[in-house]
Amino acid sequence: MSQPSPTRSAHQAPSPDAAPPEVEPPFGPDLSIGAGTTTPYEDYVRASVLTHLQQLQSDDPGEMVFLVTTQVMELWFTVIVHEWQTAADALRRDDLPVATDALRRSTWELEALNAAWKPLARLTPAQFNAYRGALGEGSGFQSAMYRRLEFLLGEKSASMLVPHRGSAEDHAALEKALHEPSLYDEVLRLLARRGHPVPEAVLRRDVAERYEPDPAVEEVWAAVFAGSQDSELARLGELLTDVAELVWRWRNDHLVATRRAMGAKMGTGGSAGVAWLEKRARKNVFPELWTARSHV
Numbered sequence: 001m002s003q004p005s006p007t008r009s010a011h012q013a014p015s016p017d018a019a020p021p022e023v024e025p026p027f028g029p030d031l032s033i034g035a036g037t038t039t040p041y042e043d044y045v046r047a048s049v050l051t052h053l054q055q056l057q058s059d060d061p062g063e064m065v066f067l068v069t070t071q072v073m074e075l076w077f078t079v080i081v082h083e084w085q086t087a088a089d090a091l092r093r094d095d096l097p098v099a100t101d102a103l104r105r106s107t108w109e110l111e112a113l114n115a116a117w118k119p120l121a122r123l124t125p126a127q128f129n130a131y132r133g134a135l136g137e138g139s140g141f142q143s144a145m146y147r148r149l150e151f152l153l154g155e156k157s158a159s160m161l162v163p164h165r166g167s168a169e170d171h172a173a174l175e176k177a178l179h180e181p182s183l184y185d186e187v188l189r190l191l192a193r194r195g196h197p198v199p200e201a202v203l204r205r206d207v208a209e210r211y212e213p214d215p216a217v218e219e220v221w222a223a224v225f226a227g228s229q230d231s232e233l234a235r236l237g238e239l240l241t242d243v244a245e246l247v248w249r250w251r252n253d254h255l256v257a258t259r260r261a262m263g264a265k266m267g268t269g270g271s272a273g274v275a276w277l278e279k280r281a282r283k284n285v286f287p288e289l290w291t292a293r294s295h296v
């Protein structure tokens with residue numbers, strides 16, 4: 001049986017079948033941990049905060065996974081917003097390597113986010129009803145982080161700030177994000193700086209408005225994808241298409257889970273429920289990246 005390595009950190013876990021350590025701290029495990037002290041792991045991860053955020057509103061045993069899945073998705077939204085903000089800032093500085101690294105990481109994170117639907121994907125109306133009433137008027141529609149994510153995609157709307165009037169901090173962050181260029185705006189500005197004929201009207205558009213597809217931008221992407229000009233930009237276009245597809249998958253997985261769990265009932269947020277989500281899911285992310293493909 002192997003002995004604990006004398007160089008091992010005092011807080012590294014011993015293997016489960018290891019003999020009791022014969023060395024004293026600082027070389028062996030510090031057995032005082034747990035006796036009222038914290039650990040470097042806890043200082044960094046704040047697991048005790050995270051695992052005390054599950055205040056259930058009903059007695060139903062199925063509510064726990066609903067709440068935790070929602071919390072896990074909020075954390076992924078936070079990571080993805082961070083990546084896209086990093087990418088947008090890097091594109092503004094013409095730093096394509098940093099931007100593509102962040103976008104690529106975001107595709108893996110989006111895959112993890114989408115995989116998190118698994119425990120809720122087959123929720124039945126009877127199971128959902130067991131705790132739905134306890135949610136009151138709470139709805140993902142009121143998620144400030146999801147709204148920032150949509151704003152970064154170019155899906156801007158001042159009216160989406162209304163649910164956040166009660167929180168000065170969330171409202172201010174969303175107001176700022178509303179008036180900042182989206183990730184896609186930064187991509188189009190980069191294309192223009194690289195000599196592509198992106199129309200002035202697109203470059204000078206009011207960034208607080210929803211991005212509307214433009215035929216001249218479609219032509220630019222068709223030329224980029226045809227590979228005759230700048231393959232670095234073609235790779236960026238494909239990476240953004242990956243992002244768009246994965247966002248579309250999240251919206252659709254949400255739509256199907258909702259349809260299974262509550263049919264055509266009204267949403268807790270007061271919307272028409274599935275009918276409203278269907279409309280949202282039909283929106284194309286980065287529209288010209290899709291339509292340009294017909295012309296390559």
Ligand code: HEM
Nearest residue numbers: 070073139140141146257258261267268269270271273280
């Ligand atoms: C299967 C369980 C779920 C059902 C039945 C459901 C239902 C709904 C409904 C009906 C809406 C429309 C707004 C409303 O009237 O409430 C909505 C919006 C939304 N939900 Fe869910 N939801 C579920 C799970 C989740 C989870 C786990 C999240 C993760 C955070 C989430 C995030 C959102 C977001 C972000 C919106 C707004 C979408 C947009 O603005 O386009 N939902 N949900």
